[in-house]
Amino acid sequence: MLILLPVGLLLVASSAIYILDLTRPKYGTSWLIAAAASILAWLAVFILRLRLPTTLRLASWNIPELNLSGHFSLLLDYDSWPYALALITITLAVILSDAARTRYDSTPRAWSASLVIAALGLLAVQSGTTLIMMLIWVVVDLLELLYLLGLKDAHQFSLRIIVSYGVRTASILFLFLGTMQGWAARGDFDVTQIPTEAGFVFLLAAGLRLGVFPLNLPFLKEPTLRRGAGNIIRLTPVAASLGLLARLPADLVTPGLERWMPLFMGLLSLSALYAGARWLVAVDEVDGRPYWIVAWASLATASVLNGAPQASIAWGMALILPGSLLFLYFPRIQRMNFLLFFGLAGVLGLPYTLAASGWQGLAGNGFTLWTLLFMVAHVLMVMGYLERAFQPGGVPGALESWARLVFPLGLILIIQAIIALGLIGWPGAFTAGVWWLSLVSNGLVLLVILLIRRFGAIPPYFQLPASSRLRTALDWLFPRLEPVFRFEWVYRAGWQIYSFLGMLLKSFSSVLEGKGGILWTALILVLLISILAGGGS
């Protein structure tokens, strides 16, 4: 039952804040409740590290009289604990850092929403079976849909919001299909025993939800999402999907799929490179957040395809923790800028750091072209992180005195989690990994920094000056690539085919429903009987 403690704390606090906000709104009290619950939940998750693995069986449909199968359970083990800690850490960080954003967008209702979504996220990463995973994904998607539709500028993005929801629903249906395949192959199973037969479908489910496999980016320009609650909303479904990736079987690529591997890896590397490039040139970190997610998720997905699903955890951590450090660091305070450099420990992938074990996923089968491309993507991501780390900040005078304490505390917590997970996150986390690959990648980063002067960029910034020819070329290219990667052309093409098919079927239907319909029905019946009788004989 201890496994439910963090979830319960967050839900209770969320309800309390919401009720308080309805009856007697008190900003300070609400914040205290949110902070206290988050801290207790965070501690509980840490304590649970000592009791891994922990399973909680919730309910079962395995009733012979009703001929149903499946069960619901929660599982906290070495594959899911890192994600649980990451989620609760960023939740706590959001609450603490919101102290600095009182003038902007931090409200008790936002905290209440953040806590609920974080609780659901915890349930999602701790899903012991795909059944419960599906249920939680459905709830998370519905909540996200309602939240996004309720935003002020939502009407501009209605199409994108619905397309995104449609893609999420498609991922749930892939999960549905994968569960069916798994049950057909092996009967009821939990997430530690995902059958190989269903592995690829589950990969599609996670990949689709992450936006990488196949690539789909409905939200290249997204509605105004807050840094606080917005960060939770964006990253919680991502964490849930990444948690699934870590569960997939190592032998997921069956002999039948082997010949498609170049295509899969090609698409993934393309996603990673494009996302990395867009991250680098994004106006700010929130604008670049979708690309941040896609790039790291591509590396995680590639790890799974390379038969090293555990390596995906490293890239997943790089996505969530250093990313949150950037996204939550607002308003920027010049004296605190150094904290961002600690976040580098989560992205550089140097030996014995958080992402060190991730290289195994990219080079486990040997150094290939794809490894090189993924390495280039990694370089771009690190460059983008550095670019943001070097940006100047303001003075702390605008912050209240208590906020000057808790705001950096929130960021420090993320750094602490990066370090802790790098040490004890999961078996194999504290490793040198494929050390030479990490050194080459980071060496490339250094080289690029040294060379960028030639293109006119003035350190410490990597933004090219407006007059730069490269900048002009990129400014011309990226807007033209954007619709391609948003996949609207795929949706449009699909819609054209679908409409054509629909037109044919409607015509057929109108014939049957028309005046001579009964005669047509009789004719079709005779034809069917003739075909079946002929086929039977």
Add this chain to the structure above:
Amino acid sequence: MTLSTPMIWVLSPIVIAGVSLVLQKRRILSLVLTSLTAFGLALLAAFFPEDLTLSLGPLTLVFDESLAVLGRQITLAYEIFPFIAFIFGMTGLWSLSGNLPGVPAVFSPTSLVITAALTAAMGVEPFLYAALLIQIAVLFSIPMLTSAGEEIYRGILRYLVLMTIAMPLILIAGWLLTGVVILPPESPLIGQSALVLGLGFALWLAVFPFHSWVPMVSQHSQPMVVSYLLFILPTTILVFGLNFINRYAFLRTSGEIFNIIRISGVVMILFGGILTTVQDNLKRGFGFSALVETGFSLLAVGSIAEGGLVWMLMLFPARAMGYYLWGYALTRLESHCGSLDITNLRGCARQFPMLTAGLLLAQLSVAGLPLLASFPVKIALLTQIMTAQTALGVWSFIGNLGLFIFTIRLLLNFVMPIDREPPRFWALTEKASEFLPVIIVVLVLVALGLIPQHIDIGLTNILTAFPQLQ
């Protein structure tokens, strides 16, 4: 006079429906009378003692399970009571919506008569005569599908024709089957008998290519009425069909016949699903989705060896609630927005958030979205089909996607702002009396989707009435 169970569940609802029909101008009274009757009969069936003896204080009433009619019997045995309770309960639920805008005044009393006729069909001996009782139910449904002052559309006549043609086929098939029982299995007459029987059921269940009346009727008739009809008729016909499988061993043991039933189910799911996707009218979309549901029931029957009948029965409550919410939401939306063409409903989610949410959730529930009512059974059924025949399982899954795609299309239209108009803000314009039923039914759908094992209403127990099928 000896009291009997058919008197309670066949004759008395007909009498009360007659009274209600006379009072139809006083709609609330008529509605209350029919609803109370339906719910009362449902409760009575649910809690009736197994020995058919009711003790009311000093009074003890002993009921006979049979009623003699013109030399034959109508028998309502205890084993079938859960099903009777279910259909009367659902009739009561639909009756409660009898005074919604656009619902004909005759709907409530007529629905009671239809349920009574179908109940009689469950118990008539010989069971073949049920075909005529089902036909009587069909005839009674005509007035509630049409409205005064509106053109008689082709769909009504098509419905009447196809259902009427089915009746003699079932009667002849029953007669043929009695004769072929003694024949060797390779006799061609067995196949011909099965074919005639299959044709009869195909007509009744609107299996392709006999489906044309469904979208036509659903497009032109009142949604609440159509949802009731599309629920009660296939449900009762499917249970009635179990009699044939129970009675005739060669039907029961013929793998080929069940394979054909499975394939028919897949064809229905695929056909209905694809056509649902491309519909521009919500009512027609509902009609085609109902065909998909019939396909799932056939799929379940075809999996009889793997316990498919349990799935078939478990789908009924989920389907009933889904259809009810669907019909309710469409009725309300039609009264607010007029036409139910997709393009006409653009942006209306911001004005009617609860009704549109209810409609979408009803559709998703019927489609089998996790968390909602149909999911537990559909995933089990589809898994079984996939185990037995992977191709069939995959095609069924693909066909079932149709309703999901239709729902996403609808959602898009519901939230997209209308061109050249300023965007509307979210506002709850529905009254509490309009959206409270939506909330209640959605909660029931979620409960059915999460804890189906605790909400088992005993429908699966009716298989004891079919000894060979347990």
Add this chain to the structure above:
Amino acid sequence: MIPVLAFVLIVIAAMVILIFKDWRVNSVALGVQYLAAFALVMLSWPIGLAVVKLIAGWMATAAIATTCMRQKKVESTPEPAASLFFRGLAGLLIVLVVFIVAPSLQANVFPQVELMILQAGLLLMGMSLMQLGMNSEPYLVVISLLSFLSGFEVIHAALELSTLLTGLFVLVNLGLALVGVYLVTLAGEVDNPPKEGDAV
């Protein structure tokens, strides 16, 4: 002799119903058809039970005819002879098919049914189905269904004798006729909506 006469009457009545659309002509033909069907049913059943079918049939016919009489039909253009001829040919096709199929059907499936009864029943059913495929007016559809059912009852009477079944068939036929009345009345209301002051 009577069975042969009944058979001939059935063929003529069915052809008339198929070819002509005038409610007066069809009502008379339907009445004659029921009379002929009664004669054939009498070959299998006692007269007391067979006459129930005749009475139910005539009641149904009278109901339809009376309703059609009371409707103020909108004047329609007279049908071209070609369509009458076409329907006549279709009817002859049905007759031909029935004569070809009936003997083997009797030999293999319905050995206890007399050939003439089988042919008459199949003719009625076939002609009705053809009529249903070619028309969509409510009263023609209902007349076709009544013919279809009477054709089936002629055959079924030779297979089984049951009071309950007869009673149910009566209910179905009368119910069908009432539905026909209802639909014809509705159709009439749409074509000629009642004006203020008109007697209801």
